[in-house]
Amino acid sequence: MSRFTPRDPDFEAKIRESVTRQGFAAHLGYELTRIEPGMTEFTCPLRPELMQQHGFAHGGLVSTLADAAAAYAAFSLMPPNSAPLTVEMKINLMAPGQGDALVARGVVLKPGRTLTVCEAKVYATRQLGETLIATALVTMMCMEGRQD
Amino acid sequence: MSRFTPRDPDFEAKIRESVTRQGFAAHLGYELTRIEPGMTEFTCPLRPELMQQHGFAHGGLVSTLADAAAAYAAFSLMPPNSAPLTVEMKINLMAPGQGDALVARGVVLKPGRTLTVCEAKVYATRQLGETLIATALVTMMCMEGRQD
Amino acid sequence: MSRFTPRDPDFEAKIRESVTRQGFAAHLGYELTRIEPGMTEFTCPLRPELMQQHGFAHGGLVSTLADAAAAYAAFSLMPPNSAPLTVEMKINLMAPGQGDALVARGVVLKPGRTLTVCEAKVYATRQLGETLIATALVTMMCMEGRQD
Amino acid sequence: MSRFTPRDPDFEAKIRESVTRQGFAAHLGYELTRIEPGMTEFTCPLRPELMQQHGFAHGGLVSTLADAAAAYAAFSLMPPNSAPLTVEMKINLMAPGQGDALVARGVVLKPGRTLTVCEAKVYATRQLGETLIATALVTMMCMEGRQD
Numbered sequence: 001m002s003r004f005t006p007r008d009p010d011f012e013a014k015i016r017e018s019v020t021r022q023g024f025a026a027h028l029g030y031e032l033t034r035i036e037p038g039m040t041e042f043t044c045p046l047r048p049e050l051m052q053q054h055g056f057a058h059g060g061l062v063s064t065l066a067d068a069a070a071a072y073a074a075f076s077l078m079p080p081n082s083a084p085l086t087v088e089m090k091i092n093l094m095a096p097g098q099g100d101a102l103v104a105r106g107v108v109l110k111p112g113r114t115l116t117v118c119e120a121k122v123y124a125t126r127q128l129g130e131t132l133i134a135t136a137l138v139t140m141m142c143m144e145g146r147q148d
Numbered sequence: 149m150s151r152f153t154p155r156d157p158d159f160e161a162k163i164r165e166s167v168t169r170q171g172f173a174a175h176l177g178y179e180l181t182r183i184e185p186g187m188t189e190f191t192c193p194l195r196p197e198l199m200q201q202h203g204f205a206h207g208g209l210v211s212t213l214a215d216a217a218a219a220y221a222a223f224s225l226m227p228p229n230s231a232p233l234t235v236e237m238k239i240n241l242m243a244p245g246q247g248d249a250l251v252a253r254g255v256v257l258k259p260g261r262t263l264t265v266c267e268a269k270v271y272a273t274r275q276l277g278e279t280l281i282a283t284a285l286v287t288m289m290c291m292e293g294r295q296d
Numbered sequence: 297m298s299r300f301t302p303r304d305p306d307f308e309a310k311i312r313e314s315v316t317r318q319g320f321a322a323h324l325g326y327e328l329t330r331i332e333p334g335m336t337e338f339t340c341p342l343r344p345e346l347m348q349q350h351g352f353a354h355g356g357l358v359s360t361l362a363d364a365a366a367a368y369a370a371f372s373l374m375p376p377n378s379a380p381l382t383v384e385m386k387i388n389l390m391a392p393g394q395g396d397a398l399v400a401r402g403v404v405l406k407p408g409r410t411l412t413v414c415e416a417k418v419y420a421t422r423q424l425g426e427t428l429i430a431t432a433l434v435t436m437m438c439m440e441g442r443q444d
Numbered sequence: 445m446s447r448f449t450p451r452d453p454d455f456e457a458k459i460r461e462s463v464t465r466q467g468f469a470a471h472l473g474y475e476l477t478r479i480e481p482g483m484t485e486f487t488c489p490l491r492p493e494l495m496q497q498h499g500f501a502h503g504g505l506v507s508t509l510a511d512a513a514a515a516y517a518a519f520s521l522m523p524p525n526s527a528p529l530t531v532e533m534k535i536n537l538m539a540p541g542q543g544d545a546l547v548a549r550g551v552v553l554k555p556g557r558t559l560t561v562c563e564a565k566v567y568a569t570r571q572l573g574e575t576l577i578a579t580a581l582v583t584m585m586c587m588e589g590r591q592d
Contacts, residue, residue, distance in 0.1 A: 355515075
């Protein structure tokens with residue numbers, strides 16, 4: 001059970017539809033795999049075109065997933081007729097991204113009318129479990145009066 | 149003229165070759181367009197599969213280019229037989245990424261034996277010039293005794 | 297019970313002694329109030345000379361406490377004959393610092409031989425409880441072969 | 445000559461007065477030593493009570509000066525009847541803070557109605573010149589309709 005009450009009862013449909021309009025999501029192959037008020041999870045199967053030169057997931061992919069998970073976690077608590085904007089992000093890459101897929105989970109730490117602070121954790125998954133590979137802090141802005 | 153003296157005379161060939169091994173670079177379409185000791189530039193033409201839901205460049209793409217430009221700027225000053233690793237990155241997204249292409253320029257602020265601090269700026273370009281859209285601080289680590 | 301095993305059995309005495317050598321700690325009035333392997337807590341009673349112009353705790357004080365809590369959490373897991381060094385810190389200030397005292401708790405997210413990633417949370421306390429006012433990510437470096 | 449035009453013609457007097465209300469500034473001993481539209485400089489003579497356990501300037505002091513320089517740089521461009529608030533800061537500590545004094549210079553990278561992004565650099569000074577010891581990115585918020 002989430003500790004947040006969404007201000008838009010249609011937050012889930014709104015977010016699912018928004019993700020489909022992200023060309024980048026389709027191109028990289030990540031999908032929304034969980035959603036709650038103040039929390040979203042994205043999963044991205046790993047494949048050669050997502051790798052850097054050492055054969056691990058590119059840091060830019062890890063950042064992208066952290067950004068997506070944090071941004072939509074914040075968006076899930078925003079009122080109708082508003083759009084999320086990433087103000088800034090900080091990420092620590094703590095272990096190489098190797099395995100079957102990357103999973104990013106974003107949660108809202110502090111919601112606000114204008115700014116929302118989120119945390120995202122990224123894990124590499126394989127048969128036997130998941131390994132934490134990155135942690136991020138993300139500041140999101142709510143742009144009121146405009147459709148996402 | 150760069151203010152840095154590279155410790156590996158083959159830094160340019162080494163970096164050009166390293167980029168070709170990044171599946172992610174080919175998949176997103178970004179290329180190394182300038183290189184000096186302590187500085188690299190990457191350029192990425194914009195196209196629909198790089199966009200977020202508002203039709204602007206995805207923040208994850210902007211982060212990826214900043215990471216690449218900073219990482220290879222640091223790598224250009226590392227000794228032979230070492231590989232670069234991104235420890236952490238912080239990026240402020242300051243304007244929407246729209247135009248013909250994104251250009252990221254990374255420079256070394258402070259080189260070190262183990263850690264190197266870099267700055268990257270990302271610009272959106274169009275006919276009439278370029279607009280600063282993001283600024284990043286990146287900490288890189290030098291892993292000695294291993295090939296990139 | 298901590299999930300970490302300290303590599304220096306004297307970590308607690310070593311840290312208590314290190315804090316006494318920080319002129320800044322005495323000048324600001326913060327003290328080590330809890331210590332475990334991979335975790336430290338610092339408490340700082342609030343008084344007028346720690347405030348900014350609106351009468352709240354200065355952001356620099358909040359950053360100082362987050363840095364201290366993270367740094368000593370990392371140091372608690374470092375081997376004998378090594379010293380901690382703060383590489384970088386990122387902090388989000390989420391609520392004004394007002395109340396009787398500030399309490400910062402730092403934990404190790406990912407220990408490493410060279411780099412350790414920590415998280416710190418800062419709370420404002422008053423009679424009825426504590427409020428989260430800031431969250432930070434901190435990268436620490438272990439300098440081996442030198443006394444703290 | 446600054447490239448910014450201040451929206452409050454009294455920005456300089458306003459900032460000088462604001463600094464005098466910071467108990468923390470007097471307690472640490474830092475002073476505003478330069479001000480222009482979009483830029484401020486603070487100087488802090490070093491003394492034992494500002495040091496950490498190795499005899500260098502405490503990282504929290506460096507963060508405090510970076511925060512002050514960035515915050516007042518942003519405030520210099522804000523309209524009358526508004527107050528600055530630090531949203532978040534990221535700082536890389538690149539060299540030990542030793543010498544006669546620390547000098548922090550903050551500049552506005554991107555002013556905005558709600559958010560302003562600033563950069564701050566901190567230097568250690570001694571007779572023969574100054575050494576860059578830290579670089580920071582800071583996000584400031586403008587709270588309109590309230591006095592600083």
